[in-house]
Amino acid sequence: MKKETFVTKEKLDEIIQQVPTPFHLYDEAGIRKNAQAMKEAFAWNKGFREYFAVKANPNPFLIDILKEYDCGCDCSSMTELMLAKAMGCAGERTMFSSNDTPPEEFQYAYDIDAIVNFDDITHIQCFEETVGTFPKTMSCRYNPGGLFKISNDIMDNPGDAKYGMTTEQLFESFRILKSKGVENFGIHAFLASNTVTNEYYPMLAKVLFEVAVKLQKETGAKIKFINLSGGVGIPYRPEQEPNDIRVIGEGVHKVYDEVLTAAGMGDVAIYTELGRFMMGPYGCLVTKAIHEKNTHKRYIGVDACAVNLMRPAMYGAYHHITVMGKENKPCDHMYDVTGSLCENNDKFAIDRMLPEIDMGDVLVIHDTGAHGFAMGYNYNGKLKSAEVLLKEDGSFSVIRRAETAADYFATLNDFPIYKKIIEG
Numbered sequence: 523m524k525k526e527t528f529v530t531k532e533k534l535d536e537i538i539q540q541v542p543t544p545f546h547l548y549d550e551a552g553i554r555k556n557a558q559a560m561k562e563a564f565a566w567n568k569g570f571r572e573y574f575a576v577k578a579n580p581n582p583f584l585i586d587i588l589k590e591y592d593c594g595c596d597c598s599s600m601t602e603l604m605l606a607k608a609m610g611c612a613g614e615r616t617m618f619s620s621n622d623t624p625p626e627e628f629q630y631a632y633d634i635d636a637i638v639n640f641d642d643i644t645h646i647q648c649f650e651e652t653v654g655t656f657p658k659t660m661s662c663r664y665n666p667g668g669l670f671k672i673s674n675d676i677m678d679n680p681g682d683a684k685y686g687m688t689t690e691q692l693f694e695s696f697r698i699l700k701s702k703g704v705e706n707f708g709i710h711a712f713l714a715s716n717t718v719t720n721e722y723y724p725m726l727a728k729v730l731f732e733v734a735v736k737l738q739k740e741t742g743a744k745i746k747f748i749n750l751s752g753g754v755g756i757p758y759r760p761e762q763e764p765n766d767i768r769v770i771g772e773g774v775h776k777v778y779d780e781v782l783t784a785a786g787m788g789d790v791a792i793y794t795e796l797g798r799f800m801m802g803p804y805g806c807l808v809t810k811a812i813h814e815k816n817t818h819k820r821y822i823g824v825d826a827c828a829v830n831l832m833r834p835a836m837y838g839a840y841h842h843i844t845v846m847g848k849e850n851k852p853c854d855h856m857y858d859v860t861g862s863l864c865e866n867n868d869k870f871a872i873d874r875m876l877p878e879i880d881m882g883d884v885l886v887i888h889d890t891g892a893h894g895f896a897m898g899y900n901y902n903g904k905l906k907s908a909e910v911l912l913k914e915d916g917s918f919s920v921i922r923r924a925e926t927a928a929d930y931f932a933t934l935n936d937f938p939i940y941k942k943i944i945e946g
């Protein structure tokens with residue numbers, strides 16, 4: 523599929539007049555359309571809820587949009603929990619799916635009535651010692667191990683993942699929690715990441731539904747929800763076929779009827795914790811070409827760098843690039859598109875065929891709405907960019923300002939050096 527930008531060149535030029543590059547731009551119309559489709563795809567399930575994985579994009583303005591589609595928050599740290607609470611998501615609209623969890627975060631999650639999802643059997647004791655009691659509803663994260671395959675394709679390697687409990691630990695945890703008065707149970711698993719296939723969720727659902735039937739039968743624990751977590755992917759590459767959430771929802775529905783309804787468990791709620799699928803395609807990084815260099819290769823230097831978007835440097839991930847205004851020009855130039863970090867992996871693209879780029883050209887780096895800005899860091903003293911929302915009516919607003927030098931040095935502000943740096 524041809525990858526197109528959600529913003530026109532004219533609109534982008536207008537935004538750039540007011541907000542200097544680089545910045546992340548988000549597409550309200552796209553976010554809404556997708557969130558609505560998500561909701562409809564699982565409308566067959568009475569208790570369904572998507573808990574947006576806050577780590578993918580913790581911007582309150584975007585979370586607010588998702589809330590209109592009944593989304594909650596999936597959190598895995600103290601600050602994410604604080605944000606979820608401030609967003610009005612305390613209680614059953616917050617899922618706390620953490621790992622390697624500090625005890626004080628369990629306490630806070632309990633205090634705001636979040637649903638706690640234990641990653642490990644030892645967390646039961648830790649929680650009890652910290653909090654002193656258990657809420658009525660608790661969840662456990664499952665990791666069956668081995669490889670996760672669809673047909674003959676290896677999707678991911680759960681046996682190598684740090685998350686979740688073994689089958690034995692899962693059963694044991696349910697028994698212990700039940701003996702301690704927990705009444706309702708959830709099961710959670712995340713077995714493959716960024717799956718670009720409609721088969722992942724239905725296959726995962728089958729694994730979890732079968733375990734749920736066994737668990738309820740053998741331990742007497744009442745299963746209230748099954749959390750399919752994240753992992754539904756997006757087509758970063760033009761040749762990839764996007765997932766169809768309607769087909770995915772129907773696939774899960776079919777397995778639900780075959781396994782759960784057949785076992786008399788037709789009241790189990792389905793939860794999801796999608797991040798990438800909810801936000802990924804509806805964000806892009808807008809940057810300008812500022813430097814051309816011809817040595818052993820041809821380089822285009824831009825004003826963004828890996829601190830604005832880490833995925834290419836970290837995973838070698840592909841992000842499509844559009845040179846604005848040159849969409850129909852031939853891609854007859856091979857470039858490495860680089861940032862300015864003193865790190866040779868600071869490249870948004872390697873050996874990429876693009877139209878000839880002139881200095882000042884605006885480059886749109888696609889699919890940065892999830893795990894984009896959020897993964898940012900401050901290496902080389904680089905500052906985080908602004909975030910801008912392109913609204914449905916065509917207007918736009920800055921939903922996070924760019925970091926300033928004062929922000930960067932703020933953790934030194936108790937020391938005399940701070941004044942010296944800031945005041946020059």
Ligand SMILES: *Cc1c(COP(=O)(O)O)cnc(C)c1O
Nearest residue numbers: 575619751752753795796797798
């Ligand atoms: C990262 C994460 C998600 C979201 O994953 P996506 O690939 O963005 O859908 C959901 N749940 C948990 C526990 C996670 O760690």
